[in-house]
Amino acid sequence: MATVRQMLDKKGHEVYTVAPDVTVFEALEKMAEYNVGALPVVDASGQIVGLFSERDYARKVILRGKASKDIPVSxxxxxxxxxxxxETTDWQCMALMTDKRVRHLPVLEEGRLVGFISIGDVVKSIMDEQKFHIEQLEQYIQRGMS
Known part of the structure; x- marks a missing residue:
């Protein structure tokens, strides 16, 4: 099983964040710029105070008839x-994401934000593992037939 650390080493540790006082519109612009579906909301001290996602926008702005240029992310x-x-494994991430129905998870180490993963990152990691195991089994079978 791969760990989140290994996933981040492949994907990168860069995390795009947004402050709680920016408008929803500004946060959406940032999400579009970086092609991400969610952003951790971080206060001035660097602490995560929330998470802003496309789902939040759809359910709490659009469906309620609010204007994204007038509402702060907070x-x-x-x-x-x-x-x-x-140290969390990809399988543990998958279980948590499935159970809690979330698509994004911040990665914290000693209270510091060190990464951010999506369900796509987790699926890719698990698929890579499965591919490796299949290749190993195929090689084993071929050696046994020789």
Whole structure:
């Protein structure tokens, strides 16, 4: 099983964040610029205070008839933020994401934000592992037939 640390080493450790006082529109612009579906919301001290996602926008702005240029992210962000550590395995991430129905998880190490993974990152990691195991089994079978 791969760890989150290994996933981040492949993917990169860069994390795009947003402050709680920026408008939803500005946060959406940033998400589009970086092609991401969610952003950790980080206060001036660097602490995660929430998570802003496309789902938050759809359910808390659009469906309620609000204007994204008038609302701060802090008004609609999810404040109950699940997180993982670099030692968490990809399978543990998948279980947590499936159970809690979340698509993004911040990675914290000693209280510091050190990464951010999506369900796509986790699926890719598990698929890579499965591919490796299949190749190993094929080689084993071929050696046995020789």
């Amino acid at each position: 008004e609609i962000m999810s404040t109950h933020v699940l997180y993982i550590t670099p």
